[in-house]
Amino acid sequence: xxxxxxxxxxxxxxxxxxxxxxxxxxxxxxxxxxxxxxxxxxxxxxxxxxxxxxxxxxxxxxxxxxxxxxxxxxxxxxxxxxxxxxxxxxxxxxxxxxxxxxxxxxxxx
Amino acid sequence: xxxxxxxxxxxxxxxxxxxxxxxxxxxxxxxxxxxxxxxxxxxxxxxxxxxxxxxxxxxxxxxxxxxxxxxxxxxxxxxxxxxxxxxxxxxxxxxxxxxxxxxxxxxxxxxxxxxxxxxxxxxxxxxxxxxxxxxxxxxxxxxxxxxxxxxxxxxxxxxxxxxxxxxxxxxxxxxxxxxxxxxxxxxxxxxxxxxxxxxxxxxxx
Numbered sequence: 001x002x003x004x005x006x007x008x009x010x011x012x013x014x015x016x017x018x019x020x021x022x023x024x025x026x027x028x029x030x031x032x033x034x035x036x037x038x039x040x041x042x043x044x045x046x047x048x049x050x051x052x053x054x055x056x057x058x059x060x061x062x063x064x065x066x067x068x069x070x071x072x073x074x075x076x077x078x079x080x081x082x083x084x085x086x087x088x089x090x091x092x093x094x095x096x097x098x099x100x101x102x103x104x105x106x107x108x109x
Numbered sequence: 110x111x112x113x114x115x116x117x118x119x120x121x122x123x124x125x126x127x128x129x130x131x132x133x134x135x136x137x138x139x140x141x142x143x144x145x146x147x148x149x150x151x152x153x154x155x156x157x158x159x160x161x162x163x164x165x166x167x168x169x170x171x172x173x174x175x176x177x178x179x180x181x182x183x184x185x186x187x188x189x190x191x192x193x194x195x196x197x198x199x200x201x202x203x204x205x206x207x208x209x210x211x212x213x214x215x216x217x218x219x220x221x222x223x224x225x226x227x228x229x230x231x232x233x234x235x236x237x238x239x240x241x242x243x244x245x246x247x248x249x250x251x252x253x254x255x256x257x258x259x260x261x262x263x264x265x266x267x268x269x270x271x272x273x274x275x276x277x278x279x280x281x282x283x284x285x286x287x288x289x290x291x292x293x294x295x296x297x298x299x300x301x302x303x304x305x306x307x308x309x310x311x312x313x314x
Contacts, residue, residue: 041170042167043169046136069142
């Protein structure tokens with residue numbers, strides 16, 4: 001069985017899915033921060049995007065920049081079929097781990 | 110005004126150095142967009158500049174360059190030594206930045222930061238010596254010193270207090286100072302690393 005995606009990788013991939021065609025660096029960063037409900041470094045998201053693209057889970061393309069970016073391009077990301085498979089496998093692993101338990105767990109700590 | 114505001118130039122240059130060539134436009138564009146549209150309007154220039162610098166340091170922390178250029182001979186456990194190296198460099202640069210800002214904003218004497226930097230080298234070398242070996246300790250302290258004498262000095266120079274008098278602004282002299290600080294770092298690394306090794310042996314019985 002291939003390596004299961006880490007939780008941060010899942011957060012980044014799911015942000016790309018949620019943003020549909022608008023998944024570029026800053027938008028992904030904000031989406032991940034909102035979902036994880038904490039401050040996240042742009043460098044962490046960028047490193048994860050690079051790694052996921054190298055694994056073939058994402059593809060990217062450059063598009064023209066806006067004035068507020070001083071004309072610098074945006075890099076848009078798109079989920080690839082292998083990324084969808086990896087996300088489904090990650091979800092299946094979590095479901096399997098929790099099977100038989102009621103959530104939230106109760107009882108003495 | 111905010112739409113044309115720019116973060117510190119040195120920080121953006123450093124960011125570009127840390128990125129792969131294909132990302133050197135898009136990623137600074139993302140940070141600039143966030144800087145101009147969110148951070149600076151909400152928090153003002155100083156905090157926004159500080160935010161930008163912390164983001165750049167975050168890129169340094171996650172940089173592949175550091176991961177691939179740390180020699181594999183540093184010893185085991187490799188990840189831990191690498192972490193000490195990152196922390197030593199980040200700590201030294203942050204200390205430089207704070208000292209330069211404090212000098213400019215108050216009466217703090219910039220020269221007083223020297224002992225603090227040496228203390229950071231020594232602590233990093235001690236930890237590296239304790240968990241790995243003497244060679245790792247010297248390399249960690251010397252690397253922190255190189256960062257201190259190049260990027261750290263450039264930051265302080267840009268902010269103001271690190272700028273030497275005009276008669277000292279000659280390339281051979283500046284290179285000599287960088288080499289001197291690096292050798293100082295290596296020497297401190299040797300001493301800190303020796304203490305780390307001794308402590309490690311003592312602890313192991």
